[in-house]
Amino acid sequence: MFDETMHGRFRRILKALCRRLPGAMLLLVLLAPPALAQAGNPSGLPLPRFAATRSDPINVRVGPGQKYDISWTYLKSGIPVEIIQEFDTWRKIRDVDGAEGWIHQNLLTGTRAGYVTPLVANGEIALRSGQSDDSGVRARLGAGLKVTISECDGTWCQVSATGHDANQRSTIYSGYLHQEELWGVYPDEVFD
DSSP: OOOHHHHHHHHHHHHHHHHHHHHHHHHHHHHHHHHHHHHHOTTOOOSSEEEEEOSSSEEEESSSSTTSOEEEEEOSSOOEEEEEEEETTEEEEEOTTOOEEEEEGGGEESOOEEEEOSOOSSSEEEEESSSSTTSOEEEEEETTOEEEEEEEESSEEEEEEEEEOTTOOEEEEEEEEEGGGEESSOTTOEEO
């Protein structure tokens, strides 16, 4: 049983807690959303999304930090990747083969690149001069060729690709591909 002094002390502590609790709860409510948002998606950009490697070489790590082992290294810039997760300044990426790893955000760019998909019957896709299957053919692109994507309207994408002739001279080809013929853009995605 409580004696009178213990009961009085208990009531004073309880009153003090009740006076301070609403303020503490309000502080938690105000501070929690930014902290939760930062933990889930620090950049505020949508996930997943496509990007490209900015420089070369780039080490892809097994975790989000330089203390993690290197899983593999990209030797060229402009490689299209899909960002699937964020942690602080690190981005978890997936490549065209489905391999996943972590790259620092400074090593990625929002420039869009893609690969011609291998899902074609004859192994080549027509690069069209316009957004129509009736438009002239500017070049035939092989599966796996890397292209730069300028814009997409949900059906067609404007792309450019570099080709080499028998003498190893470079030529840049620009035109349109069906959106579903590319890895590096989502179905029905629109951007310019």
